[in-house]
Amino acid sequence: MPPLPSSPARQARSAIFSFWGSDWVQIVPIAYLSDVVKENVEAVQDYSLLAGRSIANLFGQPRYPADTLLQADLIGVGSLPIVVLIGFFTGAVLALQTSSTLQQFGSLSLTGQLVALSMVRELGPVLTGILVAGRNASGMASELGSMKVTEQIDAMRAMGVDPTKKLVTPRVVATVVMLFFLSIISDLVGLTGGFVISKALLGLDGSQYWTTAYQALKFRDVFMGLGKPAFFGFIIASIGCYYGMTAKGGTQGVGRATTQAVVAASVLIVVSDFFITKLLMGLFGG
Amino acid sequence: MTMAGTPASLPAPPAAPADAPKTLLSFQDVSIAFDQPVLDAVSFHLERGETKVLLGEAGTGKTLILKLALGLLKPDSGSIHVLGEEVSAMREQDLFALRRQIGMVFQESALFDSLTVEENVAYRLIEETGTITDEIHARVVEALEFVELAHTISLFPSELSGGMRRRVAIARAMITQPEVLLYDSPTGGLDPVTSNTIIELVVKQRDLYQTSSLLVTHRLQDAFTMASHYFDRKQNKMVPMEEGSSRDAHTTFLILRDRKIIFEGTATELLLCHDPYIREYLS
Numbered sequence: 001m002p003p004l005p006s007s008p009a010r011q012a013r014s015a016i017f018s019f020w021g022s023d024w025v026q027i028v029p030i031a032y033l034s035d036v037v038k039e040n041v042e043a044v045q046d047y048s049l050l051a052g053r054s055i056a057n058l059f060g061q062p063r064y065p066a067d068t069l070l071q072a073d074l075i076g077v078g079s080l081p082i083v084v085l086i087g088f089f090t091g092a093v094l095a096l097q098t099s100s101t102l103q104q105f106g107s108l109s110l111t112g113q114l115v116a117l118s119m120v121r122e123l124g125p126v127l128t129g130i131l132v133a134g135r136n137a138s139g140m141a142s143e144l145g146s147m148k149v150t151e152q153i154d155a156m157r158a159m160g161v162d163p164t165k166k167l168v169t170p171r172v173v174a175t176v177v178m179l180f181f182l183s184i185i186s187d188l189v190g191l192t193g194g195f196v197i198s199k200a201l202l203g204l205d206g207s208q209y210w211t212t213a214y215q216a217l218k219f220r221d222v223f224m225g226l227g228k229p230a231f232f233g234f235i236i237a238s239i240g241c242y243y244g245m246t247a248k249g250g251t252q253g254v255g256r257a258t259t260q261a262v263v264a265a266s267v268l269i270v271v272s273d274f275f276i277t278k279l280l281m282g283l284f285g286g
Numbered sequence: 287m288t289m290a291g292t293p294a295s296l297p298a299p300p301a302a303p304a305d306a307p308k309t310l311l312s313f314q315d316v317s318i319a320f321d322q323p324v325l326d327a328v329s330f331h332l333e334r335g336e337t338k339v340l341l342g343e344a345g346t347g348k349t350l351i352l353k354l355a356l357g358l359l360k361p362d363s364g365s366i367h368v369l370g371e372e373v374s375a376m377r378e379q380d381l382f383a384l385r386r387q388i389g390m391v392f393q394e395s396a397l398f399d400s401l402t403v404e405e406n407v408a409y410r411l412i413e414e415t416g417t418i419t420d421e422i423h424a425r426v427v428e429a430l431e432f433v434e435l436a437h438t439i440s441l442f443p444s445e446l447s448g449g450m451r452r453r454v455a456i457a458r459a460m461i462t463q464p465e466v467l468l469y470d471s472p473t474g475g476l477d478p479v480t481s482n483t484i485i486e487l488v489v490k491q492r493d494l495y496q497t498s499s500l501l502v503t504h505r506l507q508d509a510f511t512m513a514s515h516y517f518d519r520k521q522n523k524m525v526p527m528e529e530g531s532s533r534d535a536h537t538t539f540l541i542l543r544d545r546k547i548i549f550e551g552t553a554t555e556l557l558l559c560h561d562p563y564i565r566e567y568l569s
Contacts, residue, residue: 062413147398155396158356159410159458160386162379 046246050168051238057162057169067170075136075171076178082135083128083182084189090123091115091190095197111204112213115194120217120225124187126273129232132179133265137240140171141261144244145254153245163245172237179233180226187225220284228276232269239265308334309367310466310498311355316364316374324350326545327364332466332500335536337492339509340502341567342542348502349393351542352468355500356390357381369465386410389459389467389497393474395451397443397458403430404439407458429457433487449480456487460497467491467499473508485511486524492536493517506568513537513553541567 057063094115102108144167147153156163191213198204240261247257311332318325324347332338340348353359354366357373366374371384397406404418404426411422418426430436433453443451452472459467469488473481485508491497493516503509511524513535518525527533539556541549541564549556549564556564 066416150399151392151394151396152398154353154358155390155392155398157358157382158385158388158390158392159413160382160384161409161413162382 043246047238047242050164050242050245051234053164054168054172054238054241057165058173060165062165064166064170067166068173071170071174072178074139075132075174076182079132079135079178079182080185082131083186086127086131087119087124087186087189088193090127090186091119091193091195092197093193094118094123094190095194096201099197099202108202108204109208110212111194111198111202112191112209112211113216116191116213116216117221119187119190119194121221122273122277124190125183125225125228125232126269128179128183128186129229129236129269129273130266132175132182132233133236133240133269134262136175137236137243137261137265138258140237140240141244141247141258142254144241145247145257148245148247149250149254168238168241168245171241172234175237176230176233179229179236183225183229220280223284224277224280227280228273231272231276235268235272236265239268310334310369311500312367313351313354314365314367316354316361316366318347318350318354318359318361323545325354325361328542328545328547329364330540330547330550332498334465334498335496337499337501337512337535337537338540339512339537340500340540340542341504341506341509344504346542347545348504348542349470352390352470352500352502355468356385356388386462387465389462389464391452391455391459391467391469391472393470395443395448395455397451397454399443401442402439403435403441403443403446403454406443406454407461409458410462425461426457429461430454432460432490433457447480449476449483452476452480452484453487456484456491460491460495463495463497465498467497469499469501469503471502471504473503473505481505481508482511486517488512489515489524490517494519509539510553513539 095111098114099108099111102110102114144153147156147167153163153167156166194213195206195209198209199206243257243261243264247253249256309331312330314329315327316325316329317323317327328351330338340351342348350359354361355368355373357366357368357376357378361374364374365372369384369387373381373384376384397403398409401409404423405412407426407429408418408422411425412418415422426439427436430439433456435450435453435457438446438450438454443454446454456472472484472488476484488499488501489512492499492512501508501512515524515526516533516535517523527535538552539549540547541556543563548561549559551559557568559565
C-alpha cells in the first residue's frame with residue numbers, strides 16, 4: 001500500500017504517537033505517578049497517626065490543662081464575635097429568602113420552623129465550623145509551622161517533651177469542646193436573626209415564630225446539630241496541627257501550610273457533613 | 287576576658303554512680319541516606335568527662351550526628367547507644383525520658399519565642415512542677431548568672447542579640463546538669479568576640495562540671511581554643527595552658543568528610559597529620 005500523503009493532522013498524530021511510545025514517556029510518568037501516590041499515602045498515614053495520638057494522649061500523663069484552657073479561650077472566646085455576627089445574619093437572610101416562597105403557598109407562619117431546622121441541623125454547625133477553620137486552623141498551622149521551621153518543635157522533643165501532648169492534644173480538646181458551644185450560640189443567634197426579620201419585615205407574630213421553631217425540632221435534629229461540631233472540631237484542630245507540624249521551607253512553607261490547612265479543613269467539613277448527615281438520617285430516619 | 291558568674295556559688299557536679307557506664311555515647315557503623323548517602327558506617331565513642339569536637343565542611347552531616355544521638359532521626363543501619371540505651375531501636379515515646387538527661391544547644395538557639403528567658407531556661411523544670419517555684423527561679427538565676435545574662439530574665443528572645451540567645455540556649459541546656467551536652471555550631475554566625483565568649487562558656491561548663499560533650503563547629507579556631515585552654519576558678523576566666531603543662535583538656539577532634547570520619551585524635555595528632563585534605567583544611 002502506497003504511503004498516504006502527509007497532512008498537518010497526520011504529522012501531529014504521528015508526533016503524538018512517537019511521544020507516547022518513547023521510553024521517556026513510558027518511564028517518567030509512571031515514576032512520577034508512583035512518587036505522587038506514595039507522598040499522598042504517606043501524608044494520610046502521618047495525619048492518621050497524629051490524629052490517633054492526639055486522642056490516645058488523653059489517657060496518659062502528662063496532661064496540660066493550663067494549655068487546654070488557654071487554647072479554649074483563644075478558640076472559643078476569640079471566635080465568639082464573628083460566630084455571633086455570622087450566625088445572626090445567616091438566620092436573618094434565611095428568613096428573608098424563604099419568606100417569598102413560603103408566602104406563595106400561604107405558609108409564611110412556618111418561617112420559624114424552617115429557620116430552626118436549617119440552622120440547628122446544618123447551617124449552625126457547618127458555618128461555625130468553617131469560620132473556626134478559617135480563623136483557628138490557620139492560626140494553629142502558622143504557629144506550629146513557625147515553631148517547626150525554627151527548630152522549636154525539635155527543641156521541645158530534645159528536652160523530653162512530647163509535642164503531640166503539649167501542642168496537639170490541648171488544641172484538639174479545646175476546639176472540640178468550644179465548637180460545640182459556639183454552634184449552640186450560633187443556632188440561637190441565627191434563630192434570633194430570623195425572628196427579627198419575621199417580626200420587623202414579615203409582620204409575623206413573635207410567639208408564633210418561636211413556637212413553630214421549638215415544635216419543629218425533634219431529638220434527632222438536636223442530636224445531629226450537636227454531634228457534628230464534635231467531628232468538625234476534631235477535623236479543624238487535627239488538620240491545623242498536622243500542616244503546622246509538617247511545615248518545611250521557611251516562612252514560605254509556613255504560609256503554604258496555613259493555606260493548605262484552611263482549604264483542607266473547610267473541604268473536609270463540608271464533605272464529612274454529607275456523610276455524617278446521611279449516617280444520622282439512616283440511624284434516626286428523615 | 288573575665289566571666290561575671292561566680293564559680294564559687296556553683297553547685298558541685300553530681301557524682302556519677304559507681305555502676306554508671308563509662309562510654310556515654312557511641313556510634314557503631316551508622317549509615318543514613320536521604321536523596322543521597324550522608325553518613326556511611328560512622329563509628330566513634332564519647333567517654334565520660336570527654337569533649338569531642340566534630341569538624342567538617344558544611345553539609346557533611348555534623349548536625350545530623352547530633353540529631354541521631356538524640357533520637358530525633360533514626361539511622362538506616364548501625365546502632366547508637368546513649369547512656370547505655372540503644373536510641374536507634376527505641377520508640378519515640380520511650381525516648382523522652384532519656385532525652386531529659388541530655389542537653390542540646392541548637393544552631394539557631396531554638397528558644398521558644400512566645401516565652402520569656404526565664405520560662406525558656408526553666409522549661410524542663412516547669413514540665414515537672416507545672417509552675418515556676420521559688421526553687422526553680424533560683425536555679426534559673428544561677429544558670430543565667432553562669433552565662434552572664436541574669437539581667438535578661440524577664441525579656442523575650444526577640445529582645446536579645448544573636449550571641450545572647452545562644453548563651454540563653456546554653457543556660458537552658460545546662461540547667462538540669464545533664465550527663466551529656468550536644469552543641470550544634472554554638473558560634474555559627476557570631477562575631478569573633480562573641481564567639482570567644484561562647485567558647486569560654488563551653489570550656490567553663492567542661493572544666494567546672496566535667497560534663498561530657500559533643501561540639502559541632504566549622505571554626506577551627508574554636509576547636510583549638512578548647513583544646514589549648516582551661517577555665518581557671520581563681521581568675522574566673524579561661525586561660526591558655528602553659529607550655530609543657532600536664533593538664534589534660536580531655537578534648538579530642540573528629541573530622542567528617544565524604545560520609546566518613548577521616549580523623550579522630552588530639553589537637554597535637556591533628557597538627558602532625560599528613561593527610562593532604564586535613565593539611566588543606568588546617569591551612
